[in-house]
Every structure is written in structure tokens, then in C-alpha cells.
Amino acid sequence: MLFDKFQTMANFQAELASRHVAPFGAVTEKILSATEGVVQGRNVILAGTNNYLGLSCDVRCIKAAQEAVARWGTGTTGSRLANGSFTEHQALETEIAQFYGVGHAIVFSTGYSATMGMCATLAGQGDVILLDADSHASIYSGVKQSGAEVIRFKHNNPEDLAKRLLRLGDRAQNALIIAEGIYSMLGDVAPLQEIAAVKREYGGCLFVDEAHSMGVLGATGRGAAQAAGVEADVDFFAGTFSKSLGSVGGFCVSRHPELEAIRFCISAYIFTASSSPSVVASTREALRIITAEPQLRQKLWSNAHQLYAGLKALGLTVGPSASPVVAVEMEDRSATIDCWKALMEAGVYVNLVIPPASPSTNFLLRNSVSAAHTTAQIDTIIAGYASLITAGLITPNSKAQ
Amino acid sequence: MTDYQEYLNFLYSALESQNKKQLALSEDTTLVADIGLSSLEVMEFIEKIEDHFDISIPLNILPDVNTIGDLAKKVRELNL
Numbered sequence: 001m002l003f004d005k006f007q008t009m010a011n012f013q014a015e016l017a018s019r020h021v022a023p024f025g026a027v028t029e030k031i032l033s034a035t036e037g038v039v040q041g042r043n044v045i046l047a048g049t050n051n052y053l054g055l056s057c058d059v060r061c062i063k064a065a066q067e068a069v070a071r072w073g074t075g076t077t078g079s080r081l082a083n084g085s086f087t088e089h090q091a092l093e094t095e096i097a098q099f100y101g102v103g104h105a106i107v108f109s110t111g112y113s114a115t116m117g118m119c120a121t122l123a124g125q126g127d128v129i130l131l132d133a134d135s136h137a138s139i140y141s142g143v144k145q146s147g148a149e150v151i152r153f154k155h156n157n158p159e160d161l162a163k164r165l166l167r168l169g170d171r172a173q174n175a176l177i178i179a180e181g182i183y184s185m186l187g188d189v190a191p192l193q194e195i196a197a198v199k200r201e202y203g204g205c206l207f208v209d210e211a212h213s214m215g216v217l218g219a220t221g222r223g224a225a226q227a228a229g230v231e232a233d234v235d236f237f238a239g240t241f242s243k244s245l246g247s248v249g250g251f252c253v254s255r256h257p258e259l260e261a262i263r264f265c266i267s268a269y270i271f272t273a274s275s276s277p278s279v280v281a282s283t284r285e286a287l288r289i290i291t292a293e294p295q296l297r298q299k300l301w302s303n304a305h306q307l308y309a310g311l312k313a314l315g316l317t318v319g320p321s322a323s324p325v326v327a328v329e330m331e332d333r334s335a336t337i338d339c340w341k342a343l344m345e346a347g348v349y350v351n352l353v354i355p356p357a358s359p360s361t362n363f364l365l366r367n368s369v370s371a372a373h374t375t376a377q378i379d380t381i382i383a384g385y386a387s388l389i390t391a392g393l394i395t396p397n398s399k400a401q
Numbered sequence: 402m403t404d405y406q407e408y409l410n411f412l413y414s415a416l417e418s419q420n421k422k423q424l425a426l427s428e429d430t431t432l433v434a435d436i437g438l439s440s441l442e443v444m445e446f447i448e449k450i451e452d453h454f455d456i457s458i459p460l461n462i463l464p465d466v467n468t469i470g471d472l473a474k475k476v477r478e479l480n481l
């Protein structure tokens with residue numbers, strides 16, 4: 001039967017319903033601030049939003065969006081290649097290219113379409129793509145469509161990448177190497193200095209997805225490559241507007257003038273409507289703010305260190321170093337679901353992540369920190385986790401009961 | 402050049418820790434339906450093979466691989 005393959009998921013959803021828990025697609029009924037809302041009838045601290053700088057609720061971004069919607073209407077109703085290129089889109093492309101100090105940029109309607117579209121288009125039949133094993137689903141989707149030969153290298157492992165490039169021989173010169181800045185599930189940062197060194201030794205073209213690191217890392221917020229001092233080795237940067245910039249949309253920027261021709265070959269760019277002008281206007285304002293206000297990044301990192309240290313002190317299994325994404329890893333599915341529900345009841349919303357969305361067979365309670373969180377809110381989140389231990393839902397070494 | 406049976410034997414031994422149902426493995430045993438490997442476990446298994454033979458196995462071959470025998474043939478081709 002056509003639908004048989006969905007039975008496992010239907011059973012899982014039925015199990016969640018029988019336990020009166022809805023972690024996937026939890027409905028937000030009201031946004032009170034960048035860090036507080038009403039979710040499934042409860043007032044909660046939002047600790048699973050990727051709203052790293054809190055700009056989704058910044059009054060300046062809201063005003064920019066309001067003015068744009070009054071000026072341009074609610075949508076473009078068309079593709080960038082037809083009627084959907086407004087001066088707002090062009091201006092954002094100029095500004096995001098300037099932000100990265102390169103000459104060329106494409107703005108997409110979503111972050112997913114930016115990475116998926118670029119990965120599907122840059123390499124084609126006869127080419128080779130080497131991607132980090134823990135790459136985002138949008139990257140996997142793109143490389144699958146590309147027609148290129150697709151090879152995974154071990155996560156954050158430059159030696160494994162080097163080994164695989166060596167095996168390619170002369171083909172390595174033309175390979176597309178794909179890595180991310182910060183990996184979205186565990187918050188770990190790519191060793192881009194080492195990856196760039198491998199690229200310099202063996203050749204290839206380096207594509208870095210800064211979705212979770214733009215606005216978060218680097219002296220001016222360009223991301224992990226800037227923080228590592230290897231931007232000159234990166235051929236293409238991709239990213240999203242839906243995290244640190246608080247809106248929606250994606251981008252790819254490059255120093256290569258060929259990006260202008262590539263634009264006309266990307267299905268995910270051509271065959272979809274362009275972003276609403278109000279979304280673009282708020283993104284432009286957010287980009288201006290992250291450039292002018294580096295203190296937002298400092299506050300984000302202060303909060304990230306506070307949460308990481310607090311959860312680590314509780315004895316929970318977290319990543320190797322502090323990051324705006326702090327994931328608590330658990331081994332038992334049922335216990336993780338119970339913990340998610342208990343955190344909601346304690347007034348804390350986090351993300352529940354199950355394999356294969358998590359990078360291993362572990363289950364995750366994924367927290368994302370915002371510059372807009374107060375110190376007291378971070379303390380409340382930590383207290384929520386402490387209450388899980390008190391209730392016997394999780395043991396300090398994270399072995400779920 | 403290693404013979405097909407040698408590839409099969411390596412795959413049988415490499416699957417030992419993941420063969421939780423303790424099935425008697427043959428070249429017709431399917432990785433997902435019979436052994437019950439998850440997508441993550443399939444990738445872990447692939448990494449083991451890559452490390453052993455010092456080869457890279459492109460993801461593109463996976464849609465054509467159902468059984469241990471399918472995989473042994475693909476690995477043999479890649480290792481020629």
C-alpha cells in the first residue's frame with residue numbers, strides 16, 4: 001500500500017497523543033517578547049527558537065516591516081526572475097555582499113532553499129561533492145538532486161576529509177567541499193582552519209553554511225570562517241535570515257563573479273515566489289543592527305556560557321564547549337519525552353529532537369540561547385532541568401531512567 | 402584483487418555487532434528489512450567498510466543496495 005511506509009510515524013504520533021504531549025509543531029498562541037510566549041496554553045520562556053539576538057521583536061525591525069508592507073503590499077506574487085524583484089531585494093543583496101566584503105550575493109525566500117538550491121546547482125554530473133556527515137537536511141537534499149558523486153566525510157574531521165580528497169587524485173581539484181559553521185543540533189563549531197588548510201593542500205571549492213553562526217561568531221558577526229580567520233579560503237558562504245536576523249529567507253554570497261550566472265540556474269530560486277518586501281525590510285534593518293551593535297553578540301555569549309555552565313554543573317550530558325545551542329543528550333526516547341513535557345509544565349519551552357534529526361542514536365533536549373534572555377530567565381531554565389533530576393526523570397549522568 | 406566471497410565474509414564480520422536479532426547472515430539478507438538497521442546504523446556500517454578497504458563509498462550507490470550481496474558487489478567494484 002502507498003501509505004504503509006507512514007505507519008511507524010502514525011504510531012509514534014498516536015503514542016504522543018495518548019501521553020497528552022505534542023512536542024512537534026507545538027502551537028504558539030501569543031508572543032509576549034523575544035523570549036516569552038504562550039505555547040499550548042502555558043506561559044513559557046522560549047528556549048528553543050534560534051532567535052539568537054532577539055531581533056524578531058526589535059521595534060526597529062518591526063517598524064521597517066510595517067513601513068514596507070504599507071509601501072509595497074503584502075507579497076510580490078512572483079519569482080525573482082519574473083515580477084518578484086523589487087528594489088528591496090536588490091538592496092538586501094548589495095548589503096549582504098557588503099557585510100561579507102564580497103562582490104556577489106543571491107537572496108532566497110528561505111534558508112532551506114538557499115543551501116538546497118546552491119548545493120543542487122554548484123556541482124553536477126561528473127563532479128564530486130564531499131560533505132560533512134552531520135550536514136543539515138537541506139544540504140543532503142541539494143546534493144542528492146545535483147547528479148554529482150556524493151561522498152561523506154566524518155563529522156568535523158579534517159583528516160578524514162584529506163584522506164578522501166587524496167583518494168580522488170586529480171578529481172579533487174574540482175571537488176565541492178561542504179561544511180557548516182555551527183552545527184544546529186549540538187552547537188559544535190566546525191574546525192574551519194584545518195578544513196581550509198586541507199582545501200589549500202588538495203584543491204577544491206569550499207562552501208560554508210553559516211546558518212547558525214552568522215551574527216553569532218566572528219569580529220563583525222560574519223560567522224565561523226571569520227572567527228577562524230579563513231574567509232579568503234571560502235568560495236561560497238550561505239546562511240539564513242531566520243535565526244540571528246529574526247525574519248525569514250536565505251542567502252549565498254561569493255567573491256566569484258560566476259555567482260551571477262549561477263543565479264539563473266537554481267530551480268529553488270527561479271520557481272518560487274520571492275520574499276515579501278516587509279520581510280526583506282526587517283532583514284535589512286536587522287543586518288544594520290548586528291553591524292552597529294556588537295554588544296548583542298557579547299550578551300548572547302554571556303548567556304550561552306551561563307546556561308552551559310549551569311547544565312554541566314547539574315551533571316547533564318552537554319556538548320564539549322559552550323555555544324548558543326546547548327543540547328542535553330539522552331538515550332531513552334520515552335524518558336526524553338517525559339522530560340520535555342515536565343519542562344513545559346515548569347514554564348520552559350525547548351526543542352525535542354529524535355533520530356535521525358539528531359546526529360546519533362541519542363535523543364536531545366535542545367536549548368537555544370538568545371541575547372534577549374535575562375540572567376534570571378537562564379536561571380529559570382537551569383532550575384527547570386534541576387527539577388527533572390529531583391523528579392527522577394533524568395539522572396545527573398544523563399542515563400535516562 | 403579480493404574475491405567476492407572475501408568481501409562477503411568481511412561484511413558478515415563487520416555486521417556482527419549490529420546483528421541484534423542474531424540472524425544467520427547470507428548474501429540475500431537485507432540490511433534494513435531483515436537486520437533492521439536504521440539509516441544512522443547503515444552509515445556507521447558504511448564507514449567501517451570505507452576504513453577497512455581505504456575507499457570512499459558514494460551515497461549515490463545506496464538506492465541500489467538492499468542485500469549484503471548487493472553491497473559486496475558494489476564494494477568490490479569500488480575497490481578494483
